[in-house]
C-alpha cells in the first residue's frame with residue numbers, strides 16, 4: 001500500500017544579497033509568497049513551508065491549491081525528495097514519479113528520442129525497458145518527426161508531452177504533477193487526464209498542484225489549501241474550493 005506521511009515539515013530558503021534592514025527586521029507577508037523574515041543574525045529567509053503535517057492514503061487524489069507562492073511547488077519538491085525538509089519528518093511508501101520541472105533529467109541538445117531514453121533511465125528504467133517502451137511512448141507524444149529534433153526546438157507544450165509520456169509509462173505508484181501539464185493543448189490534456197485516471201484507478205496516489213479548477217475537478221476528490229506556507233484548509237474537493245472562492 002502506498003502512503004505519504006509528513007510531520008511538522010518546514011522548508012526555508014536563506015536569501016543572500018537581500019538586506020534585512022529593508023525588511024525592518026520583522027516578519028511580514030503580502031498577498032503572495034511565503035513568509036519573509038530574518039533570523040537572529042539579520043539574514044533574510046523565506047519560509048516556504050511551515051509545520052506541514054499531512055497524511056495521504058493509498059488511492060487518494062489530492063489537489064494542492066493556494067495563491068502564487070503559497071508553497072505548492074515546494075511541497076511537491078519535498079515529496080519528490082528534491083528538497084530535504086529542514087525540520088520535521090517525511091515518510092513515503094511507494095515509487096514516485098515527479099512530473100514537474102519538466103526539463104529535469106533532459107538534455108536540450110539531444111533529440112526527443114534520446115531524451116525519452118535519458119528520462120527513462122533517470123526514472124529508474126533499465127536500458128532494455130526503455131527500448132521496449134520507446135515506440136509506445138513516442139506514439140503517445142504525437143510529436144512525429146519532431147522526435148528526431150533537439151528538444152530545445154520544442155515549445156513548452158511539446159516538452160510537456162514528452163516528459164509526461166515517459167513519466168507515466170512506468171506506472172508510478174505516486175504521481176506528482178504541477179500546473180505544467182496545463183501547457184499541453186486541449187486534445188493532449190484530455191488524453192493526459194484519461195491516462196492519469198487509469199493510473200489512479202489501478203491504485204497509487206496523485207498529488208496535483210494547479211490554479212485550474214476545471215483540471216483539478218476532473219481528477220481530484222480531496223483538496224489541500226496552502227497559504228503563506230501553511231495548510232489552512234483540507235477536505236473534500238468541492239467544499240474546500242467553495243470556501244476558497246468565498247475567501
Ligand SMILES: Nc1ncnc2c1ncn2[C@@H]1O[C@H](COP(=O)(O)OP(=O)(O)OP(=O)(O)O)[C@@H](O)[C@H]1O
Pocket residue numbers: 013032033034035046047048066067068069070071072073074075
Ligand atoms: N529556490 C528558491 N529560493 C528562494 N525562495 C524560493 C525558492 N523556491 C521557492 N521560493 C519561495 O518559496 C515560496 C513558495 O514558493 P512555491 O514555488 O512553492 O509556491 P507555489 O504555491 O508553487 O506558487 P505558484 O502558484 O506561483 O507557482 C515563495 O515565497 C517563493 O518566493
